[in-house]
Amino acid sequence: VPIWIIAVVGIGAAVIVIFCIYCCCCRKCGKKKKKDDKRGGKERVDFRAVQIGASYQEKVQPSMDELDYNSEDYHSDLSSGVKIGRINFTLDYSFTDNTLTVGIIRAEDIPAKDFSGSSDPYVKIMLLPDKKKKYETKVHRKTLNPVFNEQFVFKNIPYSEITNRILLMELFDFDRFSRHDLIGEARLPLIDVDLASNINEWRVLTPPSGSGGAGHSKSDLGDICFSLRYVPSSGKLQITIVEAKSLKSMDLTGYSDPYVKIALVQEGRKIKKKKTTVKKRTLNPYYNETFTFTVAFEKIEQTSLIISVLDYDRVGKSEMIGKCVVGELSSGADLRHWADMLASPRRSVAQWHTLHN
Numbered sequence: 406v407p408i409w410i411i412a413v414v415g416i417g418a419a420v421i422v423i424f425c426i427y428c429c430c431c432r433k434c435g436k437k438k439k440k441d442d443k444r445g446g447k448e449r450v451d452f453r454a455v456q457i458g459a460s461y462q463e464k465v466q467p468s469m470d471e472l473d474y475n476s477e478d479y480h481s482d483l484s485s486g487v488k489i490g491r492i493n494f495t496l497d498y499s500f501t502d503n504t505l506t507v508g509i510i511r512a513e514d515i516p517a518k519d520f521s522g523s524s525d526p527y528v529k530i531m532l533l534p535d536k537k538k539k540y541e542t543k544v545h546r547k548t549l550n551p552v553f554n555e556q557f558v559f560k561n562i563p564y565s566e567i568t569n570r571i572l573l574m575e576l577f578d579f580d581r582f583s584r585h586d587l588i589g590e591a592r593l594p595l596i597d598v599d600l601a602s603n604i605n606e607w608r609v610l611t612p613p614s615g616s617g618g619a620g621h622s623k624s625d626l627g628d629i630c631f632s633l634r635y636v637p638s639s640g641k642l643q644i645t646i647v648e649a650k651s652l653k654s655m656d657l658t659g660y661s662d663p664y665v666k667i668a669l670v671q672e673g674r675k676i677k678k679k680k681t682t683v684k685k686r687t688l689n690p691y692y693n694e695t696f697t698f699t700v701a702f703e704k705i706e707q708t709s710l711i712i713s714v715l716d717y718d719r720v721g722k723s724e725m726i727g728k729c730v731v732g733e734l735s736s737g738a739d740l741r742h743w744a745d746m747l748a749s750p751r752r753s754v755a756q757w758h759t760l761h762n
Contacts, residue, residue: 490515492509492528492574492591495604503561507556508554510553510554511553512610523547524547525580527738528542528577532559541736574592575589576610579741591609593608626759629714631712634752636750655716662716663714664681665692665712665713667710675711711729729758729759
């Protein structure tokens with residue numbers, strides 16, 4: 406046999422032996438790795454090598470437009486499980502007229518406050534620390550995503566002063582027969598805003614702070630409930646003073662002696678006045694007293710009623726506790742009561758009202 410054939414056979418046999426040894430080693434290493442995996446539990450994953458799909462990424466990471474710069478409040482609401490919603494508004498400051506125009510555009514994802522699973526939202530705005538100048542939007546019935554598109558103007562506020570103001574926007578749920586529920590609020594220090602440009606932003610609503618603004622719908626002066634009824638054919642305007650609640654204490658005893666005065670106003674003049682009986686030593690008087698005025702149909706839209714609650718004093722002058730106005734001179738919830746009366750002729754429409762200074 407030639408020597409080269411023997412050499413080829415030898416080399417081939419050596420290659421086969423080496424290959425067999427390599428396969429055996431691989432099997433042993435594989436078994437050992439599986440045992441180690443079982444002992445160690447879960448496998449380690451290199452997250453840097455994982456790419457998240459676009460649809461899933463939207464669920465995990467909201468866009469920066471949605472978070473806005475108020476993202477801390479947004480995350481705190483999510484972590485606490487409280488869903489209050491958010492509000493869209495605009496700001497436009499005129500340096501020539503010293504006026505600030507606030508636009509309330511819309512609100513989204515507000516919680517349901519009614520048994521029907523809906524709410525009747527409206528927005529109240531003011532520039533703190535001034536609490537006297539307030540504006541209110543119209544009420545939007547049975548919606549959790551109201552669109553307001555209303556503008557309000559704060560006049561005669563120079564730039565040097567407006568930077569010390571805080572814009573407070575409070576979202577309420579309207580309720581005719583009880584105090585309105587404060588759903589949430591948004592506060593914007595105007596020193597943090599570039600008023601040289603027009604602002605259009607979203608703010609996340611936060612739970613009421615209880616200080617600095619209205620805090621809640623309850624007045625420090627109290628609330629009064631009365632019904633209105635108008636009969637166009639006879640021109641009879643009827644008001645029934647039902648009751649008052651949580652009136653401010655005016656006496657040293659911690660009580661008051663409240664009575665209600667009603668004044669009919671037309672063209673800026675008080676035409677007639679009527680008043681209830683005095684209720685002694687109480688902050689929650691019940692009256693259920695009805696009064697009738699005669700107002701021609703063609704003048705009803707130029708008519709107002711001023712309802713004042715006073716503390717009777719036997720010796721001195723009666724002290725004013727608080728008042729509210731319905732009719733031409735009113736606004737907000739007070740004006741809505743008047744409008745509902747006109748929309749329901751010959752029917753009594755009752756509503757609670759907050760007393761003001």
